[in-house]
Amino acid sequence: MRLILVLLLLLTAALILASFVTAEPPGANELGRIMILEYHKIDYPEERWTRTPENFRRDLETLYAGGYRLQSLSALVEGRITVPAGTTPVVLTFDDSSPGQFRYVEHNGQLEIDPKSGVGVLEDFIKEKPEFGRAATFFVLPGADPPNRFFNQPEHVTRKLRWLVEHGYELGNHTLWHANLGKYDEPVVRRQLADAQIWVQRHIPDYKFRTLALPHGVYPREVGWALSGSAKGTTYRHEAILMVAGGAAHSPFSTRFDPVHLPRIQALGQELTYWLTHFDKHPADRFVSDGDPTTVTFPKSLHDRLRPNLPQPLRVVERE
Numbered sequence: 001m002r003l004i005l006v007l008l009l010l011l012t013a014a015l016i017l018a019s020f021v022t023a024e025p026p027g028a029n030e031l032g033r034i035m036i037l038e039y040h041k042i043d044y045p046e047e048r049w050t051r052t053p054e055n056f057r058r059d060l061e062t063l064y065a066g067g068y069r070l071q072s073l074s075a076l077v078e079g080r081i082t083v084p085a086g087t088t089p090v091v092l093t094f095d096d097s098s099p100g101q102f103r104y105v106e107h108n109g110q111l112e113i114d115p116k117s118g119v120g121v122l123e124d125f126i127k128e129k130p131e132f133g134r135a136a137t138f139f140v141l142p143g144a145d146p147p148n149r150f151f152n153q154p155e156h157v158t159r160k161l162r163w164l165v166e167h168g169y170e171l172g173n174h175t176l177w178h179a180n181l182g183k184y185d186e187p188v189v190r191r192q193l194a195d196a197q198i199w200v201q202r203h204i205p206d207y208k209f210r211t212l213a214l215p216h217g218v219y220p221r222e223v224g225w226a227l228s229g230s231a232k233g234t235t236y237r238h239e240a241i242l243m244v245a246g247g248a249a250h251s252p253f254s255t256r257f258d259p260v261h262l263p264r265i266q267a268l269g270q271e272l273t274y275w276l277t278h279f280d281k282h283p284a285d286r287f288v289s290d291g292d293p294t295t296v297t298f299p300k301s302l303h304d305r306l307r308p309n310l311p312q313p314l315r316v317v318e319r320e
């Protein structure tokens with residue numbers, strides 16, 4: 001009798017040990033929400049659509065210290081979450097290709113990225129904290145009037161677009177010249193979307209946009225016009241459509257994930273602070289990575305929130 005008891009105890013101990021060995025990182029919740037931040041101008045002074053380089057730098061520091069790590073928009077849409085265990089992915093987006101987002105300056109006869117431009121601030125920060133990751137999507141305007149046409153240095157357009165793509169950044173469709181897609185009939189909507197891609201391909205042959213940010217957040221009368229199609233001999237296909245507001249996005253593994261209506265957070269002091277505070281107060285609402293892109297880990301209690309059709313084949317791990 002005593003022997004059986006000892007054996008049972010030993011077995012229990014072994015099971016507990018085994019569960020520790022195979023345990024997923026504590027706290028992983030890959031059904032939580034993710035912030036897609038939306039920047040417009042990086043310039044002076046700080047105002048409704050402008051973030052100063054210093055404040056942008058501060059945002060990056062705050063995000064880093066809060067356990068956020070950069071993830072690309074495509075990776076989010078694909079459900080390929082690669083940030084380390086225990087951290088939370090965050091997506092950066094920049095709309096309208098204004099000059100302060102990416103500027104070249106001459107320094108001792110050499111062309112270099114202006115450290116006061118958005119890309120300069122971001123690259124400097126990444127150099128200091130490589131573990132922050134490197135990713136952002138630039139929703140450019142190829143045919144807008146200056147100063148919003150491709151960051152406003154016509155002589156450097158090709159160099160800039162290639163530099164971005166070669167360094168892991170993404171370009172997104174924002175129409176040819178910021179057209180309000182709700183105002184036009186189908187042929188114009190399709191031409192705006194196709195033309196934007198054609199104009200980018202003059203600099204980077206074969207480059208295909210994967211995502212669209214709606215100018216003014218306005219959908220065309222039929223959403224299908226924006227999702228895929230062809231015009232002027234080119235085809236376009238957008239895996240996600242981004243709005244201009246709406247708060248934090250749902251996990252790509254959640255039943256609530258809606259790539260056709262992806263919400264964003266305008267990264268201006270108050271709204272960003274609001275969401276950072278929200279996740280501090282409600283940690284269960286926050287996406288926390290398990291560090292393994294091939295698994296999706298979440299608390300058992302959220303079982304019903306798992307999408308039946310995951311964006312790619314993944315092993316599901318339900319934790320206590």
Ligand SMILES: [Zn+2]
Nearest residue numbers: 095096215216
């Ligand atoms: Zn815009």
